[in-house]
Amino acid sequence: MAAWHDGPMPAPPSVDELRSIGVAHGLDALGVARAEVFDGTRVHLHERKARGLHASMQFTYRNPDRSTDPRRSLPTARSLVVGALGYLRDARGVSAVGAPAGVVARYVWEDHYAALRHALGAVASALSDGGYEARILVDDNALVDREAAHRAGLGWYGKNANLLLPGRGSWFVLGSVLTDAELPAAEPVADGCGSCDRCLSSCPTGAIIEPGVIDANRCLAWLVQADGVFPAEHRVALGDRIYGCDECQEVCPPNRRETRRPVSVGGAAQRRAVPLLELLEAADAALMADYGQWYIPRREPRYLRRNALVALGNVGRGDDQRTIAALGHWLGCDDALLRAHAVWAARRLGLDDLLGLVADDPDPTVRAELARNHLPPA
Numbered sequence: 447m448a449a450w451h452d453g454p455m456p457a458p459p460s461v462d463e464l465r466s467i468g469v470a471h472g473l474d475a476l477g478v479a480r481a482e483v484f485d486g487t488r489v490h491l492h493e494r495k496a497r498g499l500h501a502s503m504q505f506t507y508r509n510p511d512r513s514t515d516p517r518r519s520l521p522t523a524r525s526l527v528v529g530a531l532g533y534l535r536d537a538r539g540v541s542a543v544g545a546p547a548g549v550v551a552r553y554v555w556e557d558h559y560a561a562l563r564h565a566l567g568a569v570a571s572a573l574s575d576g577g578y579e580a581r582i583l584v585d586d587n588a589l590v591d592r593e594a595a596h597r598a599g600l601g602w603y604g605k606n607a608n609l610l611l612p613g614r615g616s617w618f619v620l621g622s623v624l625t626d627a628e629l630p631a632a633e634p635v636a637d638g639c640g641s642c643d644r645c646l647s648s649c650p651t652g653a654i655i656e657p658g659v660i661d662a663n664r665c666l667a668w669l670v671q672a673d674g675v676f677p678a679e680h681r682v683a684l685g686d687r688i689y690g691c692d693e694c695q696e697v698c699p700p701n702r703r704e705t706r707r708p709v710s711v712g713g714a715a716q717r718r719a720v721p722l723l724e725l726l727e728a729a730d731a732a733l734m735a736d737y738g739q740w741y742i743p744r745r746e747p748r749y750l751r752r753n754a755l756v757a758l759g760n761v762g763r764g765d766d767q768r769t770i771a772a773l774g775h776w777l778g779c780d781d782a783l784l785r786a787h788a789v790w791a792a793r794r795l796g797l798d799d800l801l802g803l804v805a806d807d808p809d810p811t812v813r814a815e816l817a818r819n820h821l822p823p824a
């Protein structure tokens with residue numbers, strides 16, 4: 447990206463100029479941090495891995511020494527220009543999808559990361575036009591975004607681990623431009639949670655085990671993305687969610703004050719809820735066309751169906767013929783993972799009669815599910 451220069455480099459754009467450019471392209475906040483090693487975060491990543499709190503997550507945990515060192519991504523980096531882009535949208539007035547519906551977390555109603563990349567792209571261009579190197583990292587395993595934002599003075603770490611912007615809360619996605627330009631760094635923002643601990647007590651699975659510390663083994667936002675069987679002890683807590691979980695943010699007082707922007711017109715913005723039966727009836731290609739931008743293990747649509755079966759067990763109706771047909775279909779399918787989750791859903795809806803379909807099932811996952819103690823019907 448760098449232009450080649452003879453002679454002295456021109457002064458880089460000022461932080462205020464970069465902020466104006468970012469805001470003109472959709473950013474809500476912009477700040478600058480020094481491109482130093484995130485030493486505290488490096489320790490946190492190693493510690494949490496050692497305690498098993500990362501579950502099987504890779505992301506920034508795969509290589510903590512890399513994800514906490516901006517210079518691994520841009521060896522000449524001197525500064526991080528960090529941007530935040532708000533994603534709270536007003537869905538009132540958007541027509542409801544058919545019941546039973548599966549709820550989708552706000553950060554994926556639309557592709558906010560694309561909008562963030564676009565805005566940071568304008569900031570990066572302003573730097574590279576002046577002859578500086580500029581590399582954009584958004585939600586990339588190579589950098590811990592919240593720590594970059596914290597160091598850039600954009601906000602404080604909430605007890606739910608999210609980064610909150612003063613007066614505005616945490617409904618923001620975060621990303622950085624790494625640059626060799628030397629820019630004045632911001633001061634960190636002071637804690638704003640005080641004695642409030644609503645997120646800790648409201649987490650459906652008790653996944654916030656200490657202020658600021660998430661146990662991914664119990665965080666619904668991770669469990670819907672994780673491989674394999676959905677842990678039986680957290681299926682009721684999943685409720686009607688099928689992707690992501692916003693509970694610790696919904697209950698957060700500063701988040702309630704942030705102004706909601708209207709949803710943008712068009713399909714993606716309507717993606718706050720998904721008709722569960724349609725999802726369970728759809729073919730692979732249609733599912734991936736609709737939800738392929740989500741993080742799904744190995745891009746296998748079976749994980750969307752697994753989550754939908756659990757949600758259907760929680761919010762479906764056992765006297766509904768379409769529900770009975772869908773469960774019958776998945777009890778008879780050739781994927782043992784889905785047969786097992788269909789067993790759970792059928793039982794939870796009081797449809798034990800359907801279990802004859804798997805009475806002689808040879809698969810250990812299905813047999814384990816059948817052997818589990820009955821749950822009280824929903």
Ligand code: B12
Pocket residue numbers: 486487488490491494503505506507551552553584585586587588589590591592593603604605606607608609610616617618619620621657658659660662665667668671689690691692694
């Ligand atoms: C892995 C990951 C996850 C994992 C693990 C989350 C986690 N807490 O680490 C899972 C899948 C569970 C997840 C869920 C979500 N995620 Co996520 N995720 C990431 C990812 C890829 C890496 C995060 C990471 O490295 N964590 C490492 C650990 C060490 O960091 P941490 O948990 O934040 O810990 C900090 C605090 O503990 C703090 N700290 C230490 N001691 C103390 C003490 C006190 C008292 C306090 C308050 C804090 C504190 O320091 C630590 C950092 O050094 C980033 C993208 C990226 N490349 O950075 C997005 C990211 C963090 N996720 C994001 C989002 C939007 C979400 C969800 C809201 C999505 C949803 N609705 O389902 C949830 C929120 C769950 C939560 N409460 O954290 C945003 C967060 C934006 C923001 N404003 O904070 C990010 C930054 C993506 C982005 N680029 O915008 N995510």
